[in-house]
Amino acid sequence: MSNPNQTIPGQYRGNFLREVEANVEEGEWVKMCMQCGVCAGSCPLGPYWDYPPQQIFMMIRAGKREEVLSSTSMWMCTSCYNCMVRCPRELPITHIMHGLATYAKRIGKAPQTPITPRFAQKFWDNLTVTGRVNELKLGLALYFINGIGEGIQTAMKMQDIGLGMLKTKRMSPFEILGGHGIKDKAGFRAMLKKAEEIELAKIAKNQVAGV
Amino acid sequence: MAKRDYSFYPGCSSQKGASASNCTTSINAICDVLKIQLNEIPDWNCCSASIGYAGGGELPRLTLSARNLALSEQHNPGQDVVATCAACWLATRETTERLAHDDQLFTETKIALKEAGLTLQNKTPVRHFVEVLIEDVGYDALKAAVKKPLTGIKIASYVGCQTNRPFGIAGESFENPLYLDKLTEAMGATALKDYDKKVACCGGALAFSEPEKSQDLIKDILQAAYDVGADMIVTPCPVCQMNVEVYQGLINQRHGTNFNMPVVYYSTLMAVAYGKSASESGLDGQVIRAKQLDALAGR
Numbered sequence: 001m002s003n004p005n006q007t008i009p010g011q012y013r014g015n016f017l018r019e020v021e022a023n024v025e026e027g028e029w030v031k032m033c034m035q036c037g038v039c040a041g042s043c044p045l046g047p048y049w050d051y052p053p054q055q056i057f058m059m060i061r062a063g064k065r066e067e068v069l070s071s072t073s074m075w076m077c078t079s080c081y082n083c084m085v086r087c088p089r090e091l092p093i094t095h096i097m098h099g100l101a102t103y104a105k106r107i108g109k110a111p112q113t114p115i116t117p118r119f120a121q122k123f124w125d126n127l128t129v130t131g132r133v134n135e136l137k138l139g140l141a142l143y144f145i146n147g148i149g150e151g152i153q154t155a156m157k158m159q160d161i162g163l164g165m166l167k168t169k170r171m172s173p174f175e176i177l178g179g180h181g182i183k184d185k186a187g188f189r190a191m192l193k194k195a196e197e198i199e200l201a202k203i204a205k206n207q208v209a210g211v
Numbered sequence: 212m213a214k215r216d217y218s219f220y221p222g223c224s225s226q227k228g229a230s231a232s233n234c235t236t237s238i239n240a241i242c243d244v245l246k247i248q249l250n251e252i253p254d255w256n257c258c259s260a261s262i263g264y265a266g267g268g269e270l271p272r273l274t275l276s277a278r279n280l281a282l283s284e285q286h287n288p289g290q291d292v293v294a295t296c297a298a299c300w301l302a303t304r305e306t307t308e309r310l311a312h313d314d315q316l317f318t319e320t321k322i323a324l325k326e327a328g329l330t331l332q333n334k335t336p337v338r339h340f341v342e343v344l345i346e347d348v349g350y351d352a353l354k355a356a357v358k359k360p361l362t363g364i365k366i367a368s369y370v371g372c373q374t375n376r377p378f379g380i381a382g383e384s385f386e387n388p389l390y391l392d393k394l395t396e397a398m399g400a401t402a403l404k405d406y407d408k409k410v411a412c413c414g415g416a417l418a419f420s421e422p423e424k425s426q427d428l429i430k431d432i433l434q435a436a437y438d439v440g441a442d443m444i445v446t447p448c449p450v451c452q453m454n455v456e457v458y459q460g461l462i463n464q465r466h467g468t469n470f471n472m473p474v475v476y477y478s479t480l481m482a483v484a485y486g487k488s489a490s491e492s493g494l495d496g497q498v499i500r501a502k503q504l505d506a507l508a509g510r
């Protein structure tokens with residue numbers, strides 16, 4: 001399917017805040033940030049964020065589109081929700097970080113490293129096949145995400161963990177043959193297809209209207 | 212005592228041969244004792260946890276949980292939805308709240324659900340299993356069912372993130388929730404209240420894609436447990452349980468540490484205290500054996 005999102009942003013006339021408000025999950029909250037800095041000290045992987053959430057919100061308002069969307073920062077979010085319960089303005093920060101990540105990926109701006117964007121996509125692809133996550137296939141897909149050579153190395157390193165999980169019956173080799181899944185796969189897929197259609201149509205409409 | 216009925220959302224990791232199958236085992240064991248009836252939502256699907264966002268947008272993700280809520284309304288009418296997995300609970304509860312507050316999203320979700328032949332009222336409370344224990348059963352009754360008090364076992368309560376934020380167990384604080392300490396004490400164990408990594412993050416799903424950064428977080432969680440003299444860590448979360456338990460070998464290799472700390476579910480702890488066998492309590496699922504619990508369960 002051609003992706004309407006690849007044809008951004010003339011409509012926003014360089015107004016990145018408006019682009020975020022229209023296209024990013026919970027993006028309409030960004031303008032409510034009062035730059036207190038509480039969230040900036042809340043991320044468990046804080047040292048690895050180029051721009052902590054507070055700064056991202058400031059950069060959005062300052063129109064720093066490229067820097068924000070191609071940043072690795074959002075991909076360092078562990079979904080710990082520290083920020084959300086602490087923010088005095090009650091911004092849904094976690095969701096905005098996820099939303100920025102999703103949007104960046106949709107319009108082809110997500111970075112190649114780290115592997116989190118690709119891993120997250122694999123997680124989604126994995127669950128949409130049978131309706132349930134197949135942990136074994138997901139794990140293997142992750143090991144080999146950067147090709148065969150690195151994959152074998154990773155698999156060797158993870159060998160003890162795999163054995164531990166097998167021995168305690170918390171991993172089953174038979175999952176490779178298909179494994180768990182829901183019964184109504186047809187209805188499930190039709191439902192997701194419709195949801196995706198509605199979402200993409202909404203975004204396309206925003207762009208035409210130049211919201 | 213009459214049985215209490217709930218509509219149960221088990222989640223992918225709870226299934227047979229999956230990483231939290233031992234959680235399910237122990238939950239079943241304590242439900243048996245406490246006369247709790249968990250009625251599985253027929254044909255439930257994955258909630259997409261907290262990492263599905265890059266592939267699925269907002270509406271597809273909300274629709275996933277909406278399907279489970281719709282199936283619950285249809286097959287288990289009038290029963291609260293209950294989840295044991297932190298991520299499942301969070302995603303489902305977030306969905307029900309988002310749809311309740313956003314008419315447009317709710318309308319769009321219903322259009323998508325129709326493709327699967329489903330409708331949604333969105334009136335069902337979505338609760339964590341711990342809330343059922345605390346609110347519906349109550350600490351006193353939980354304590355009264357103990358057959359083998361866990362006397363002398365020193366426990367670091369590791370609550371983690373997603374059981375605690377953004378919703379949290381009703382009535383608890385975000386920065387220092389006490390329910391896990393109270394639960395372990397009700398089982399006769401010693402709760403180490405100065406364990407300071409109680410609500411720290413283990414890296415969550417990033418333990419897969421950012422292994423070394425996450426393992427550094429896990430290292431601190433383990434070290435703090437040793438520092439307060441813990442015999443074991445107890446947690447309600449399947450992601451926390453797995454992350455903190457299974458990477459200890461790799462952390463030892465990288466940092467020259469000597470970690471060998473059992474990490475058990477609260478439900479395993481309770482099952483042992485309630486006199487269940489090692490296998491009924493999920494102790495066979497420990498990659499790092501909890502020897503004190505093994506000994507008690509074997510008696």
Ligand code: SF4
Nearest residue numbers: 033034036037039087
């Ligand atoms: S905590 Fe909230 S108000 Fe403060 S900087 Fe972060 S987002 Fe802005």
Ligand code: SF4
Nearest residue numbers: 043077078080081083
């Ligand atoms: S949820 Fe994400 S953005 Fe918020 S504190 Fe945690 S890592 Fe940072």
